[in-house]
Amino acid sequence: MKKLIQGGTVVTAADTYQADVLIDGERVVAIGNDLDIAGAEVIDASGCYLFPGGIDPHTHLDMPFGGTVTADDFETGTRAAAFGGTTTVIDFCLTGKGQSLREAIEHWHGKAEGKAVIDYGFHLMIAEANDSVLQQLQHVVEEEGITSLKVFMAYKNVFQADDETLFKTLIRAKELGALVQVHAENGDVIDYLIKEALELGNTDPIYHAHTRPPVAEGEATGRAIALTALADSQLYVVHVSCEEAVKRIAEARERGLNVYGETCPQYLTLDISYLEKPDFEGAKYVWSPPLREKWNQEVLWSALKNGILQTVGSDQCSFNFDGQKDLGKGDFTKIPNGGPLIEDRFGILYSEGAHKGRISLNQFVDITSTKSAKLFGMFPKKGTIAVGSDADIVIFDPQVTRTISAQTHHMNVDYNPFEGMEVNGEVVSVLSRGNFVIRDRNYVGAAGSGRFIRRSKFQRP
Amino acid sequence: MKKLIQGGTVVTAADTYQADVLIDGERVVAIGNDLDIAGAEVIDASGCYLFPGGIDPHTHLDMPFGGTVTADDFETGTRAAAFGGTTTVIDFCLTGKGQSLREAIEHWHGKAEGKAVIDYGFHLMIAEANDSVLQQLQHVVEEEGITSLKVFMAYKNVFQADDETLFKTLIRAKELGALVQVHAENGDVIDYLIKEALELGNTDPIYHAHTRPPVAEGEATGRAIALTALADSQLYVVHVSCEEAVKRIAEARERGLNVYGETCPQYLTLDISYLEKPDFEGAKYVWSPPLREKWNQEVLWSALKNGILQTVGSDQCSFNFDGQKDLGKGDFTKIPNGGPLIEDRFGILYSEGAHKGRISLNQFVDITSTKSAKLFGMFPKKGTIAVGSDADIVIFDPQVTRTISAQTHHMNVDYNPFEGMEVNGEVVSVLSRGNFVIRDRNYVGAAGSGRFIRRSKFQRP
């Protein structure tokens, strides 16, 4: 059956206009003012924006970390994402040395299947780059539809890859048409600083920030870019948090390199002082890279505004304060790294970005949806409202003002890092491939209705 | 009566998809796959792209210069533009010291009315910034719909404004919501170098380039940016030709300033060696800034690709080789500055840019149309194919290969700077507000059918 969304203002990465949107099955089939709506269910969107469903390019759902596992799995996580206006997530599939990639991917499929309420894809972590792995990547990219590969430059002795691994991955990615992602922090330096802090008895959450200085992020970012230049490949720097890293990306782009950058809502709105909250509350804000000095926020907003950074991911990786974060009492290195961010990414970008005029409405869509679709091979299926595209649509009321709180959020976790923040605009309804997941602020979706997306090879957007 | 363009691939700054486009009168009313086409004229666009009509943000039609006047006026110029895929031009309205702005604008309207075959707007030159002029600007911006103001930093004793004028214009523009444009070359330096060259008997066309060095452009660009920062205003640097200027713009954007840059097809494809053509043919390539060393081309393409520059204008300003350019035989300073570029801007960007993969198809649209519409207050009326927008549409066949030549071009001038260049893709038909101007490669428009566009105040795109 058809659906007609009437009276809304369609917003894409380029356009803003009033029109009705006709959906047939899973797809948009027409947009216009005088559409033939015989037999269509009419949905009123008067006064509302119609946004392409948000794409969160950076989530960790059902992920083991430091002896525990994230509080949100693919069901609770994607449901919260939908409440927030996100209709696609790309989750990081971990791998281990010696493990076959296919096995790892199977394992990750197992986490998502039957649970996800919206569509999802996987990035693949590269733990080592031996001949076997490089060989398997052809299958991964071409058959599995996993066209982005993540390399960690930090987390020594856990995830950290050396430059050889990164360089080989970049070269192989170029051959296969994949996009390489880096977590860019110098893990050797951080490892040393952590040991030194612990020796000195500096065990509070704030030392998480002090042992991961901005220069360590800037250095790794510059190094990854240099290797990308040498490999003539393409690079996407995840969770950029500070000016040092922005500068290197700006330089790279000025040189014409295919280098892209993502930041996160937390770096745009919170700062290092949160890590000093009393009663161990600082632990709620422990993730990597850490929150930075406040002035970096304006640098990040400017970088989004002027196209130096292209996307905003959540880096969702939630742990409860009670029972998980508190594992690190007396030793900040034991605090599970990460936060519950998947639900508010889209709304904060709207409110702090588009509503406050830091970015335009079209940039808001580009940053929260379109550019991720393009960079990660899902466009035009995802990332826009256009004829032929999946009907992943958010009906968004810009008039409402609301307050973010753990008491009202939908993530499976006992706190919200943005607790008390007033934001403008609210998600009213959300369609995923033509079906409501959220309708008039209520969940009407179904676990397992989300589908895995086989993504295309990398193309410059 | 309605028109239905069938079978084409719609391309906007964001999207690429197959759909039919329904036009009712002057506007697009629906886009879709199963539209109600009762009574619509059907136009077949199978195998073709449907691009938003090109917007040329930088033309000089019917302009006096150095005792002569451009070879193309609003009729021949806009007809050639239409042949090339452009449906809107913004022309520079000259003013003089002591002249009322209204008078100057009336004069320019007189040139365009009854002649233009496509829509057009005006930028207003600021010759001086005394209290009267600053006062008059309110009317200009708010009533005349002229929301961009041009300041020349070169052409000493002719157009050149001093820093006070530029600074006052930037401040006033900020108050009124206008965008300031600069021709950024240090006129004092150039004036000296020209006198020196003539004294030394260096009178050939190549000395036009030698007396306008890249550093003079970089310096002026940096200065205009500094003044913009101090005025907290917005700046658009026209015809960026070299790395020195790109660097300053990149810096400005990294600092978060509202600074934009335009380059031109000639700087992207030709180089300084053209000025050394024998038999005075170098004069054909005399414009300002001059053509640069070839390696700058890649810098400019990279800047377009990575969003450091946003638009491509033609800087159309045509003079015949015989009878006009040859005024400068024996004295390069007497060569009328400018070239016939309006017709090939769009096609060269497609062929050298999108076709060769230097930019994506969506970037091609953004650069040749959308961004100009947004920066200059014409969006969404112009610059996109969307419901409610003007039906300014180019039906473009990407399969054709053709050769640019003065023998086949439509400008009223006896040479073409791109003579002999093979390009991919051809404009088949062009609609301006729903009416054909070019149909199946033939001109079917009418002088005077183009309308003046009252533009909106500046908004960040």
Add this chain to the structure above:
Amino acid sequence: MKKLIQGGTVVTAADTYQADVLIDGERVVAIGNDLDIAGAEVIDASGCYLFPGGIDPHTHLDMPFGGTVTADDFETGTRAAAFGGTTTVIDFCLTGKGQSLREAIEHWHGKAEGKAVIDYGFHLMIAEANDSVLQQLQHVVEEEGITSLKVFMAYKNVFQADDETLFKTLIRAKELGALVQVHAENGDVIDYLIKEALELGNTDPIYHAHTRPPVAEGEATGRAIALTALADSQLYVVHVSCEEAVKRIAEARERGLNVYGETCPQYLTLDISYLEKPDFEGAKYVWSPPLREKWNQEVLWSALKNGILQTVGSDQCSFNFDGQKDLGKGDFTKIPNGGPLIEDRFGILYSEGAHKGRISLNQFVDITSTKSAKLFGMFPKKGTIAVGSDADIVIFDPQVTRTISAQTHHMNVDYNPFEGMEVNGEVVSVLSRGNFVIRDRNYVGAAGSGRFIRRSKFQRP
């Protein structure tokens, strides 16, 4: 008669060693441990440093400004300089449009002759650069021994030269072997901001700073550098006060240009908050460029340490608080610009620089003496302690701690901007060409004993 300074530690821009210094007449004739001292007067310098006499490359003595004249003339000014450890000053000879350069120079000689107690040279201000002036410069450089030319980019309608004047001066300087100095602030911008401030009733001293923003200094610095590059000439930027200007100089030096920079003790130790002192005391700190945000101090020290800036001048230009500075009550633009700084330049650099370890002892000598001698054509006559050089020697006790105060200083002015500052080290005695000017902290010199120094052409140091 000969003099032998015994027991001191000789410090030059390169060396630090213990040795006796033998002076015969005006010059050093030997340095060693076993010198033949028959008939020499022995001066004990045990525990003291022997520094080359300081060279202050930037003073304004007996200078008219805004209807008044500086409080210090060549007698009181040079005597205070000597007390502070300075044995040579280079003063700025003003010129006016239409005035012959010879006349202007004669006039300035008249101010110094019979008054100066130490040696002195002149820089020549270039007010205009017409053919006559450019012609006269040959005589100035080659006969008068004035080999540095000052161009003002600020003080609109008073001193300000346009880019043509600066460019011609740079080209002429290159031909003649002169060094061009610029006061680098964008005067047009400042002029506008001042008018705006006055219109808004912002008349307090702090608005002197607010109307001369750092970007205006950075811009002008960058512009002067660009013109220098185009002229292939040499440039010395006076009184660099902020990071914006340092960055441009660093860039220029990285590109290999012959660009040099000077800062002043006031920018290294005081900051913008001084301009907000109550009871109009802020007026004591009104000079141009203005004092800046405190963080710029570290930038300037780093630039001295790492050779991005080469010298420290005082920009001595003293006006009494009572009767002169107070002309500007109710209108900051009427406050005579300048401060009494000649006496403490050398001592502050020692204490805040060498003593605190921000620069080495050899760098202290280089910055306060040697580099100015080299850049301004007085080396090796001035600027070092070496065989054959003028015996301009400071005997300096590094053990003493003292407090700067107007009550004890020797300038002819009623306040000291460094009032209350504790400094390490004290000038004990000062010799100028072998004769004591200061002996054991007492003045023993004579007005008129200072000689004009005909300086050599510019050579890279």
Add this chain to the structure above:
Amino acid sequence: MKKLIQGGTVVTAADTYQADVLIDGERVVAIGNDLDIAGAEVIDASGCYLFPGGIDPHTHLDMPFGGTVTADDFETGTRAAAFGGTTTVIDFCLTGKGQSLREAIEHWHGKAEGKAVIDYGFHLMIAEANDSVLQQLQHVVEEEGITSLKVFMAYKNVFQADDETLFKTLIRAKELGALVQVHAENGDVIDYLIKEALELGNTDPIYHAHTRPPVAEGEATGRAIALTALADSQLYVVHVSCEEAVKRIAEARERGLNVYGETCPQYLTLDISYLEKPDFEGAKYVWSPPLREKWNQEVLWSALKNGILQTVGSDQCSFNFDGQKDLGKGDFTKIPNGGPLIEDRFGILYSEGAHKGRISLNQFVDITSTKSAKLFGMFPKKGTIAVGSDADIVIFDPQVTRTISAQTHHMNVDYNPFEGMEVNGEVVSVLSRGNFVIRDRNYVGAAGSGRFIRRSKFQRP
């Protein structure tokens, strides 16, 4: 017995003046025009410069490499150095994992003792930075007088240290007062490129250059600087060869970091095309970093001129063409890395630098001698001509023109990379601690007369 050098022009890093120099035993005791010379041997230096003996901060004598050993040992190497005007070398003492530092140092002393004809010091290579090594470093710095520590960022699986090792070394160096040196090339990248080249059958010497691209040097330089900033330590980048590395050093110095850079005569005068010489002659020019594109030479000269780089070392590491270099026929990775450069370093800097006016005479002395003495804790014993300093003096005739050739050089090797280069100026005589090593162009020294120099802790120069 005393010696008096008469009639020469003394040149130091700061001064240039005519004077006689009196030597008593090993030291300079007086400099002057009317010295008491009773009983002194008089040496005529009329028309000659007296330079402080050159200090070569970067040599590899008697060093094993790739299954062979350098052609020059401490005897032939230091004798050739003396012929060239060098009176002190600092050689790199290799260490291995698991070896005690004392043992390694003993071993290196064994190579030099009884052989060196001029004075020498050692830098110590840091192969690993475990607790034992970090502990031993206190003895090394404080007792052995070895105050510079070398870390290799290249030569994977041979010398290459990881970032942890470099970071720990920087921190330890800061505590102990040592200067950390890096060979800055990204070894992981190079290792990959080499394997790839060999797989593709690219085995000629030119592939040595192609597999070590400038970006790999720039990246490693930037990384070492970032780690230095984080450790608040001091860094000396050896053998800087290209613009990418110069840029990073310039940036670091602008930020105020204690970062220094050395280049070598080969990078200043030769270029990548030498590696393509036929008949395997390219192998003569195989060292690391490789020779670069010619335009880098001007960048390096500018960096020396403007103080971005401070020293020039030879990186002497000689292998015969016949019997050693030819080990790499058919596989460039088997070519022993290094060249015979110790003899011509000083002369080339004079001729190509000071004589051609790229640097001043004082800069020549600073770069070839003084700055190395200061950075490496040998000043004022070495690096200057001053009372109390070692009488390490070069009598240099600037009038002579000569041609460099293997047939006339004094190194124990069968080719000279500068073969056929005409240079201005010649070393006439050389004194080491007051004794002639070279006298009137003849060797009069003695193996074993050179002494090991216990160097002082690092101080900023």
